[in-house]
Structures are given as C-alpha cells and as structure tokens.
Amino acid sequence: MAEYAHPEALVSTDWVSQHSGDPTVRVVEVDVDTKAYNEAHVPGAIAWAWNTQLCDTVRRDILSQQQFEALMSASGVTPDTTLVIYGDNNNWFAAWAFWQAKIYGHKDVRLMNGGRKKWLAEGRDVSTDKPQVAATEYHAQAADLSLRAFLPQVQKAAAEHSAALVDVRSPQEFTGEILAPPGLPETCQRGGHIPGARSIPWGKACNDDGSFKTADELRALYGHEGIDGSKPIVAYCRIGERSSHTWFVLKYLLGFGNVTNYDGSWTEWGNLVGAPVEKGAAA
C-alpha cells in the first residue's frame, strides 16, 4: 500500500491522546463557531471559530498577516509549535485553518485524522475546561498566494482549460438542483457549476469514521475523473471550507504540486453577472 505523500501532516487520535499535553504542541478545535467546542472537546484544546476568527469579518477575505499573527499570538503559538487542528464535519473548517496556516508559512501543522467525530465515537476523554495559554509574539511569513486561487485565475483556467477544476460540493449542488446544502440559506443567484469542472464530492475522500481513505483509494478516486496532478488543480465548493479539505487531500496526501483552493467558490461565481454556468451532471 502506498504511503501518503506527506504523512507528517496527519496525526491519529491515539497520537493526540498521547501528545496533547506536550508544551510544544497546541491542539485547536476549529468549527464554524464554538458551539461544539463548548459542549466538550479534546482535553487541553483551545477553540477557533471560523466565522469570527478565521475570516476577515468586515470584507470577505482570509485573515490578513497581521490578523493571523494576532490569532496565533493569543493562542500561545510560536513558529516552532506543532499545531494540531481538528474539528467537526470531518475537519472541514479545520482544513480551512490548516490552509491559512500554510499560506502564512507555519512549518508544522497537522490535521487529526477523523476529526471530532472519530474522537467522540472512540469514547475518548473530553473536557469542558478552557485552557489559559500564555500569549506569544508570533511573526508570520508573507502570504504564499500560490496556495489560493482568485477569480481571474479561475476564469482563465475555465476558458483555456489550463487547470483541472474540482467541484467538491454535493451532486445536487453541482447540477443546480439546489443552491446550498439542504437546510442552509441560499447564498447564490444561480445554481450549477463552473464549465468543465469535475464533480468529486469531498466526502468521497473519507471513510465512515471520518478518517481519510488510503493513498491508493484516493489516487483511484481522483484519477478516475482525470485528476492526476499532470496539470494545475483548482478545488472549489460554496464558501471554500469543503474545498480546503480536498485541497489538503490533493496536496498533502497525494502530493500533487500545483493545487489551489478557490475560496471565493460558488458564492462568488454563482453571483457573477454574465459568468458562464453549466447545469446538470458533468459531461
């Protein structure tokens, strides 16, 4: 069985159980908000909320370098800290945090394989204590925007077929049958997908327990849709968190070199005036 390309980017629940108290390790639960964390979390973990701490809350954007440095400083993280991130929804928002940490050059970031779901299902210890951490003065690297796709790049890629577009939303979102995940507010004017995109829902990369499938299974999954790393890859979803998950799979588990996350995603493309849209299943 082939190994993941970067096995060091992933830790098991066992590993976290053994190392969560290590002073060089900071465990962080990342979800859309902190409701799940407040209920119970991995002992020693702190919380980051996607909606208030991992996005610019004024304009639609990721954190600025200064905002990222403030978050890491308040979290007691230094550039040498092993940052272990996990969360609900099989690590959707954890993957978003991982992606941003890599954009700002944090060396040692790891996802806990299986996320919150696996930890709870295994009946491991949980806590409601919120640890106090000693603040640091964290200095980040300048943003590495080679990990992020912006609208003009995606428009060019779609028009020139110069990159493989991977739509990781549900099949119904891809076809245009629904405009948002069932039960969530519709946040776009039009349904469908970017012309030429392949539909590979994020969840296909996971086992039932939330952990990632093997490297061989992942290679077969994406290879079947022509995603083999031979050309640049752009992953997108609705708001960029599910596609962070797939970005992680493609870049760190399969080791494809040129993978970007289009965090503007369908809430940007599906609201553009005059943008080309395809409906229905992929050709």
Place this chain on the structure above:
Amino acid sequence: MKIEEYRERKVAVDGWEVNLTSYRLGAEWHAKADNVSPGATLCRTTGTSRSEAEEKALKRAEELLDRTHRHKV
C-alpha cells in the same frame, strides 16, 4: 469525562437524508443533525434523554430542510 452511548443513524426528513448523532455526556444527552450530502451541521440540541434530544434535533432539522427549494435542471 467521556462521551458515552455514542450512536449515529440515518433518517429521512422531508425527503432529505439526515444523519442523527446522539450521545450522553454526564447526565445530559446531546444530539446533532446533519445533512448527509454534503454533511453540514443543521443543529445541535440537548435533552434529559436520548429521545428528547433527538426529537428536538429532528424538529429543527425539519424546519430548516423545509426551506430548501429544489430547482429544475
């Protein structure tokens, strides 16, 4: 403290598949409903029993899923 009696099951709500997770944490029961595809959390609830927490979650999930429009493609 440990999570006890963890359970997941799939149920149909308004024609949508919902994953219902429930477990006990101390004396309190917790439930969470998510849409199976794509897997987004719809709600979290608590109760004094599993059935109470699950019923609350299903009621809220139904309210939310009822707002989802299916479009012709």
